[in-house]
Each structure stands twice: as structure tokens, then as C-alpha cells.
Amino acid sequence: MAATRGLFGSSLARKYWMALTGLFLSSFLIIHLIGNMPILFGDQEAFNLYAAFMTSFPPIKAVSYLLYGSILLHAIDGIFLMRQNKVARPEAYVSYNGKANATWASRNMGLLGIFTLLFLIIHMRSFWYEMHFGHVPTMDIEGAQVKDLYTMTIEAFHQLWYVILYVVCMIMLGFHLSHGMSSAFQTLGLNHPKYTPAIEKAGRYFAWIMALGFAIIPAYVYLQHLTA
Amino acid sequence: MNFTINVWRQSGPEAKGRIETYPVSGISDHMSFLEMIDVLNEQLINQDIEPVVFDHDCREGICGSCSMFINGEAHGPGRSITTCQLHMREFKDGETITIEPFRAKAFPIIKDLMVDRSSLDRIIQSGGFVSVNTAGKQPDANAIPIEKADADAAFDAATCIGCGACVATCKNASAMLFVGAKVSQFALLPQGKIEAEDRVLNMVNQMDLEGFGNCTNTGACEVECPKGISLETIARMNREFLSASLSSK
């Protein structure tokens, strides 16, 4: 008889959840970045229509619940794994040369994840909460009243501290994903000498394109505001 | 050569340990690291200090017992070697060298540098075997055809000596490289297929029960492993476990 600990019990099962939710969250980043692009072009209508579409189209709403669930599962599972890993070495080494054999990002996934979580809380409070439950002024687009998230976003990014917070957090996310992407493939058992080097490279590119893409938006809005 | 040795002294499993500093002199650059400790112990005995307890057996890189964390790395600097294969010429004359035991909840310290690695044995007992007759009348080695690439990969995995360097070096004290190797060496062979599902489920379960940490794929184990066991073996274990969990009865 084999010993089984179910879908959440074993270390490996917990890692599969980590990888699956991580990859799902990462796929959302692509959509989110593309949707935010109109801000860079100053296209108020396109951005507001995108935001309205994302909060009203039923299939997208369904996926968004999956997304909230994934964030929670990824964060709770991650914190649980971190705690377990701490317990696995009760007494620390006096001298530990971590950089001799592993990248900084891979050794600090928990810390980077917690930063990302804090960012998500601030970010969702600022925009998601306001959009869903707050009072966002509306604007008229071809006869329809649409919430003007665009103006709210631009105004938020006129504050220097807020822009710096975003840029720093995006660097954290870049590091988190620079290890996380290829790590997820390894966790799911997808390691092959032919493909793994390419997966690692693509993972790093993906991470830094996402980080750069999201960091540019607040930085650009702020710089434009300075020169205006 | 002369060195300053910072070494972990701990009188027993429950005792509180601490770093003690001793000078050691008259070391030849041809000596292995263990021979240097032999000399150190000789000098300590002459000063009426209890010698440093450490684990060793073959002194040629095959038994895996010379567990030591040297200057922040399992088996010290140098790649694909155990402590007994590390030579003093790798260090600078006059250098300070810090020596600690392998640290993990699943590797309790017995004394000084010696730890109890029997948790790895219990993982093997839980499934790291094949129930085929290997004693008595020997079966013909080529009776079952096996593809060369698979045979080679299985053999590579089987070279794991159970030294525990992967656990020691892992920031999470995870034993997944060891278990990956021990799952892989059978998973690739027809003889291993029969018990494959139970094997991976039971071994991973035992690994968890022993209190090892979880892999975050830092890859440190692969770098420090004296036998060059690859992360591919962990991925294979992950695949085997996933399919076994989904399909086991």
C-alpha cells in the first residue's frame, strides 16, 4: 500500500499548487500589461473601455475569481512552505556561502513573494477596490457612462513616492519571476536537456519584460507630468 | 602550511554547541582535508584537549560519510568531490577555515561534526529497492534488453552515495536530490517499473515525515553534489509522483 497525503498534504503536491498558481498569475500579467498600454499613449477612452469590459464581461469575471483564488492559494501555500523550510533547519550555519551555488532570486523567493503580496494589497486597494466599490467619476463615451479610471490612475502617478513604490515593487516581481518561471516548469517535472536551457532563458526574458513594462507606466506618467 | 581552524564543538545531541578556534601547523599541501583534521586532533591530544569527532570511512569518495560544511559549503570549495577528496592546496597558507556539521532537523548532531544521517536510510527502506532476486543463481545481465541511454542515466542516478551534501547545502534542507536520484535509478529500468508507483509515493512520504524541507529549485544541491546528480532526477521524481498520485489505487 502506498502512503498518500492527498492533494495538499505532501511537499510535492504543495509545490505543484505553487507552480500552477504561479504560472496562472503570470499569464494574467500579460493580459494586464497589454490592457494598460493605452495609458502610455494617453488613450483615455481605450483604457476606460478596457477597464469597464474587464469588470463586466461575465467570462472574464469568472476568470477573475479564479485569479483571486490563485493569489490567495499561492500566497498561503508559499508562506506555509517558507515556514516548513525554516523548521527543517532549526540551527543556522555560522558561515553559509549561498552565492557559491545559487542565484540571489532563487534563495529569496519567499521574501520577494511577500513584497509582491504587499504590493498587490496596496495596488488592489488603490484601483481594484475603488473601481468596484469606490466613487470613480464617470465620463461619457459614445453616449454610455463609463468610470474614468484613467484620470484616477494618472493622478495617482503624479505622486513621486507612489511611483517609486511601484518601480521598486516591479523590480521585486522581476526577480521573483526570473527564478519562478523556470522553477515552475521544473516543479511540474518538465526538465529536459534539450529544452530546459531555452525555458530558463525565456523565463528570465518574460520576467524582465513584465517588470519593465509595468514599471515604465508610472515612471512615464510622472515624467510627463513634470515636463507638462 | 599553517591554518587557523574554527570548528564546531558540541558534546552531545542535546548540548549547546559553539565555535572553538585552534591553530594547526605543519600541514602538507598534499594532505587531504581529513588528514589535516587528523593532524589537528594529534595536536589537540598533546594539549589534553578532546579531539574533534568527525565521520569518515573510505577516504576515497565512495562511502559518503565525511559530512562537513567547510567555509560555508558542503564538502568545502571544489566541485564533484567529497571532503576526503579535498586537498589542502585548495587553501591559502595562513587562512582561517570554518568547519561545521551538516545542519538539518533530519540530521541531528551526534557530536561535534558527526551527524546522524539515518533518515536517508529510512527513505530507502520505505521504497528504494526492487523486489527481484539478486542472490543465488545470477540472472543473465542482458536477459532484459535496456536502451543504452536509459541504462546510462539509471547508472548516473545510482552513483549517489547518500552523503547528504544536497540536504546540507540546500537553504531549505531539502532531500529532493537524494530522493530524485534514488527514484530515478529504478524508474528508468524495466525491473523498477513494477513497484514504481508505490516507490515514489512511499519515499516522498517518508522524506516528509523525516522533516526535510521543500525544494525551491535553487540548484545548489546539483552544484555541491560530489557525484554530479542532476536536477533532472528531481523533475523525474516530480513527474513520477504526480502520475502516481493521480493513478494509484
Ligand code: HEM
Ligand atoms: C503577481 C504575483 C505572483 C506571481 C506571478 C508569482 C509567480 C510565481 C511562480 C511562477 C513561481 C514558481 C513556482 C515554482 O517554483 O514551482 C513562484 C514561486 C513562489 N512564490 Fe510567487 N508569484 C506571485 C506572488 C507571490 C506572492 C504574493 C507570494 C507570497 C508569499 C509568493 C511566494 C512565492 C514563493 C515562496 C515561491 C517559491 C515556491 C517554490 O519555488 O517552491 N509569490 N511564484
Ligand code: SF4
Ligand atoms: S544526491 Fe549527491 S549530494 Fe545528495 S546524497 Fe546523493 S551523492 Fe550526496
Ligand code: FES
Ligand atoms: S570518507 Fe568516504 S566519501 Fe569521504
